[in-house]
Amino acid sequence: MASKNRITQLFNIDYPLIQAGMIWASGWKLASAVSNAGGLGIIGAGSMYPEILKEHIQKCKKATDKPFAVNVPMLYPEIDKIMAIIIEEGVEIVFTSAGNPKTWTKHLQENGIKVVHVVSSVKFAMKSEEAGVDAVVAEGFEAGGHNGRDETTTFTLIPMVKEKISIPLIAAGGIATGKGMLAAMVLGADAVQVGSRFVATPEASSHKNFKKMVVDAQEGDTVLTLKELAPVRLLKNKFYEDVQNLYLKSPSKEELIDLLGRARAKKGMFEGDLEEGELEIGQISGLIHEIKPAVKIVKEMISEFEQAKQEVARL
Template sequence: MENSITKLFNIKYPLIQAGMIWNSGWRLASAVSNAGGLGLIGAGSMYPEVLHEHIQKCKKATKKPFGVNVPMLYPNIEEIMQIIVDEGVKIVVTSAGNPKTWTPFLKQNGITVVHVVSSVKFALKSQEAGVDAVVAEGFEAGGHNGREETTTFTLIPMVKEKLKIPVIAAGGIASGRGMLAAMVLGADGVQVGSRFVASEESSAHINFKKEVVKAQDGDTHLTLKELAPVRLIKNKFYNELQELYKLNPSVEQLKEKLGRARAKKGMFEGYLENGELEIGQIAGLIHEIKPAAEIVQEIIEEYKSIKKSFC
């Protein structure tokens, strides 16, 4: 399956595991990398010293390439970037910020840089900033999302039409069928998040993993667009939030309702009623918690089988 993405990252399959906060520690990243994909450590939920520990453990757990996802809206960004350089990480996926801010620094240190975008406009800005590839993420995705509400099905061909660098599709992909569809639309690879939440190696709480498996079509919704758009499973916190919206709340009132560490409470600590439960729409297609290597193999085998049936 050699193509521009496998060559860029020196991996077997053009399949990247998303760097999801509270879900993607060194165990998941190393398992995906060992299985032939590209594993990512999600730095967004880590203090600098915790990230340092996860990078070192990941190095010991795999000899294959892995990377770090860095949402630029979080604090300690300077310290995080320096740790990445000092530890010799070769791949960084940035998100939630301007790619011009850190791409030159990372490139100067020999790091391959990818940036997550939700529109053609920001894909072009990322290319101009000098990134090596973009992750084009559709409205279906879990966690923090774009404001444009452009679906993966329409976003990928529009981005591919305009860019000269490789395009990685994300949002609503959890199977070989989804991977093939994305590649037919023009993607050079895929990024998978939600499916890996329900893996044995995910650092998510077992309560959250089971809730993902239980989720059905229509059980998620994109909300909090006034702060940072986020797709959530509908629970007690979500319902209270919707009641607050009926009162036309201010940004400050929304911030007060959200509070601190609500995502950690839901996904990492397993408080299903009062925590943020971030997951993609594709959760309705996830029915079982499995080892990450098995998930990778299932996706790739299904991709090859269905592709072969059309040839």
């Protein structure tokens, strides 16, 4: 795959393959491994205190001389500090999510940073283009973690977004193979963003118990829930059953917040509590059967992508 496209040119990377910024999974080890393999690695700032993020950025710079990005959920409480560190450390690419792209885009771009915003609908893709972002990630509801309320699948979302925007488009949600990558690009994406597949790597910072549960997951083992707070896709476990039992009582928003409590995702994904933790992963986990190095995943996806192109040509 030698030919450049809009995303590989924008980020100066070899392949139009981006590793998603995931809480409790994507630290400097995973980001630098994906970047070194020719994709774009992303450090997920959502689960990091500002000083921890600074440390991860510095370690990532030492581990790779290739471009990498930082993902910042805009709901983050100390967002001013996070953005100041990103600018200070010379990070070149920022992916923003869960918030209004107008808030930070201009400021980041004035500091020479390329900005990508993650959306789950056509409406917000158009708002992001209006806000001046350099590219958008359109994420279907197959994706793990926090998600769109509309339950629009990647297969329908990508062509609908493509029809309405002119800036580069990255597809996310349910993509873990080279064939999935090709399908997304045929539908109009310039690149793909892959999350769940990179959780099942030695470099991911998530707990080995969680990684094993991802590898063992079958079709139907994940579900989208807690829509009243912020829709989240997670693996079914005791915590999920507790949520379902509470729903039987028509709970108030406050009761749901009370059950969710604090640090529920950390407990599950980082500390490995498979009963009481919130285990965020995508539907594609049913297709992930082994833990393997990030570099191998990138190589296999690109090779399968090239092979699939030849097969499609013969149809």
